[in-house]
Amino acid sequence: MALGKDYEAQDCALARALELLGERWTLLIVRDAFYGVRRYGDFLAHLDIPRAVLATRLQALVDAGVLARRPYQESPRRHEYVLTERGRGLWPALNALGHWGGEHLAPFGPCRLYTHLPCGTRVDRTGTCPACGRFAPPEELEVRPGPGADRPHRDDAVSRALRRPHRMLEPLLTE
Amino acid sequence: MALGKDYEAQDCALARALELLGERWTLLIVRDAFYGVRRYGDFLAHLDIPRAVLATRLQALVDAGVLARRPYQESPRRHEYVLTERGRGLWPALNALGHWGGEHLAPFGPCRLYTHLPCGTRVDRTGTCPACGRFAPPEELEVRPGPGADRPHRDDAVSRALRRPHRMLEPLLTE
DNA sequence: CACCTCGGTTCATTGATTGAACTAACGGAG
DNA sequence: CTCCGTTAGTTCAATCAATGAACCGAGGTG
Numbered sequence: 310m311a312l313g314k315d316y317e318a319q320d321c322a323l324a325r326a327l328e329l330l331g332e333r334w335t336l337l338i339v340r341d342a343f344y345g346v347r348r349y350g351d352f353l354a355h356l357d358i359p360r361a362v363l364a365t366r367l368q369a370l371v372d373a374g375v376l377a378r379r380p381y382q383e384s385p386r387r388h389e390y391v392l393t394e395r396g397r398g399l400w401p402a403l404n405a406l407g408h409w410g411g412e413h414l415a416p417f418g419p420c421r422l423y424t425h426l427p428c429g430t431r432v433d434r435t436g437t438c439p440a441c442g443r444f445a446p447p448e449e450l451e452v453r454p455g456p457g458a459d460r461p462h463r464d465d466a467v468s469r470a471l472r473r474p475h476r477m478l479e480p481l482l483t484e
Numbered sequence: 485m486a487l488g489k490d491y492e493a494q495d496c497a498l499a500r501a502l503e504l505l506g507e508r509w510t511l512l513i514v515r516d517a518f519y520g521v522r523r524y525g526d527f528l529a530h531l532d533i534p535r536a537v538l539a540t541r542l543q544a545l546v547d548a549g550v551l552a553r554r555p556y557q558e559s560p561r562r563h564e565y566v567l568t569e570r571g572r573g574l575w576p577a578l579n580a581l582g583h584w585g586g587e588h589l590a591p592f593g594p595c596r597l598y599t600h601l602p603c604g605t606r607v608d609r610t611g612t613c614p615a616c617g618r619f620a621p622p623e624e625l626e627v628r629p630g631p632g633a634d635r636p637h638r639d640d641a642v643s644r645a646l647r648r649p650h651r652m653l654e655p656l657l658t659e
Numbered sequence: 660c661a662c663c664t665c666g667g668t669t670c671a672t673t674g675a676t677t678g679a680a681c682t683a684a685c686g687g688a689g
Numbered sequence: 690c691t692c693c694g695t696t697a698g699t700t701c702a703a704t705c706a707a708t709g710a711a712c713c714g715a716g717g718t719g
Contacts, residue, residue: 321632322594323515323578326585331508333676340498349697359677364698373589385685387696395588401609402584403498405577410501413570414548419497434576435610435619442617444610457496508707524666534708539667560716562665 329373330399334358335366339396340403342376344421344452345481346467347389355467375399392478400447401436408434417457424451426476450477504548505574509533510541514571515578517551519596519627520656521642522564530642550574567653575622576611583609592632599626601651625652 330336337356346352352363367390370376375396381389404423411419412434423432426449428440438445453474466483475481505511512531521527527538542565545551550571556564579598586594587609598607601624603615613620628649641658650656 321592321635322586322590322596322630323582324512324585325589326581327511329589330581331506331511333506336502336506337499350695353697359679360698361678361700362676385696398584398588398609402577402580405580406501406505407498409573409577410499411497413573414500414504415497417496421497434573435612437610437612437619444612455497460496525664528666534710535667536669536709537707560665 329369329375332366332369334362335370336403336406338363338366338370339375339392339399340407341467342390342392342396343400343403343447343477344467344471345475345477345479347381347391347480348387348483349390351467351481351483352390354465355463370396397447397478401444404432404436405434411455411457415457417460419455420458421471422453422455423477424453425449426451447477451475452477504544504550507541507544509537510545511578511581513538513541513545514550514567514574515582516642517565517567517571518575518578518622518652519642519646520650520652520654522556522566522655523562523658524565526642526656526658527565529640530638545571572622572653576619579607579611580609586630586632590632592635594630595633596646597628597630598652599628600624601626622652626650627652 330339334356338352338358341352341355346355349363349367352358352367353360356363358366367376367378371378371390373395374393376390377393378388378390381387407419407421423445424430425432425438425440425445428438430438430440432438432445432450436444451474452471454472459468459472467481470481470483505514509531513527513533516527516530521530524538524542527533527542528535531538533541542551542553546553546565548570549568551565552568553563553565556562582594582596598620599605600607600613600615600620603613605613605615607613607620607625611619626649627646629647634643634647642656645656645658
C-alpha cells in the first residue's frame with residue numbers, strides 16, 4: 310500500500326483506522342492474534358508473509374498500541390506480541406468482516422465458527438450472542454473450524470493447533 | 485496493494501473479504517456509497533483518489549456484487565454506482581471499524597455520528613441502537629457531522645453536502 | 660464551431676511488496 | 690571450544706501497484 314498520510318479523507322475516524330489496518334496483511338495478523346498466535350515465527354508460518362513485511366506490520370501495530378511486545382523468556386531474550394485492550398476492541402470489526410466474507414465470498418462458508426462459551430451459541434455478525442442477547446466479548450468465545458476450513462490444506466504448526474477448538478486470545482500451543 | 489491471490493491464508497472468510505476490501509481506497513469508496521455518493525466525479529472529488537485507481541476499484545466492487553452500475557441518464561449516457569443488498573451488508577463492518585478509529589485514533593473523536601432515526605439515538609460499535617436494543621439497518625440511520633468533522637477543512641461538493649444531516653443511502657444532492 | 664462536462668484510459672515515475680540470503684544472540688551436543 | 694540449530698530479525702535486488710498529469714471521446718451549450 311502507498312503512503313498512510315494521504316488518507317486525509319473525510320471520515321477521519323475510518324480513514325485513521327484504515328491508515329493502520331488497511332495495509333496488506335495487517336488485519337490478518339490481528340486476526341491471528343485473536344486466535345492466540347503470539348510469536349514471530351508462528352505468524353510467519355501461518356500467514357506465508359514475507360519476513361520483512363511481518364516485522365514492519367508488527368512494529369506498526371505495537372506503535373499504534375494494538376499489540377504489546379513483551380519478553381516471554383530471558384537468555385536468549387525472546388518477545389511475543391499480545392493484543393492490548395485497544396487491540397481487543399477490534400473484535401467487532403474483525404467479526405463483521407469475516408462474517409460478511411463467509412456469507413458472500415467463501416464458497417464453502419466460514420472457515421471458523423465463534424461460539425459464546427457460556428451459552429454454547431454462535432455469535433451473529435454484530436458479535437452479539439443470540440442466546441443471551443448481549444455482545445459476546447472475545448475472551449468468552451471459542452474458535453472452532455467451520456465448514457470452509459482448511460482449503461487448501463495447510464500443515465504448519467498454527468494450522469494444526471487450530472484444528473481443535475480453542476478459547477480465543479489464549480496462547481496457542483504449537484509444540 | 486499486491487496480488488489478491490496470495491491471501492490463501494487460513495480464515496478464508498476474512499481473507500476472501502480482504503482480497504476485495506483490503507485494497508487501498510476500497511473501504512473508503514464503500515463508506516462514501518453509504519453516505520449517498522454515487523457518481524464517479526463525486527467519489528473523485530471527495531476522496532482525492534487517482535482517477536485510474538477509482539475506476540479499477542469501482543470495477544472490482546461491481547464485479548464482486550457490492551456495487552451496481554446503472555444508468556442515471558440517457559444521452560449522454562451516464563452511470564451511477566449504488567450499493568447492492570450485498571454491499572449494504574457491509575454496514576456492521578464499516579461501523580465497527582469507524583467506531584474503533586474514532587475511539588482510539590481520531591484526536592477529536594468521530595467525524596460522523598450515526599443516529600437511529602426511529603429512536604433518535606446514536607448506534608453503538610456493534611451497530612445496535614441502545615434505545616430499541618435492535619440492530620439498526622443503514623436505511624434507518626442519519627449521518628451527521630461529529631466533533632472531529634472536517635479537519636482539515638475540505639470544500640468539495642460532497643463535503644459541503646455532508647455538513648447537513650443526511651439519511652444514509654439516500655443520494656447526496658451535490659448541486 | 661469552439662468549448663465545457665462527465666467518465667473514463669494511458670503512461671512514465673515513484674514507492675511498496677516480495678523472497679532469498681544474510682545477521683545476531685544464545686543453548687546444546689560432541 | 691567448535692559446530693549446529695533455533696528464533697527473530699535485517700538487507701537488498703527484482704517486481705508489481707499506486708500516483709498524477711495528460712489525453713480521449715461522447716455529448717451538450719453558446
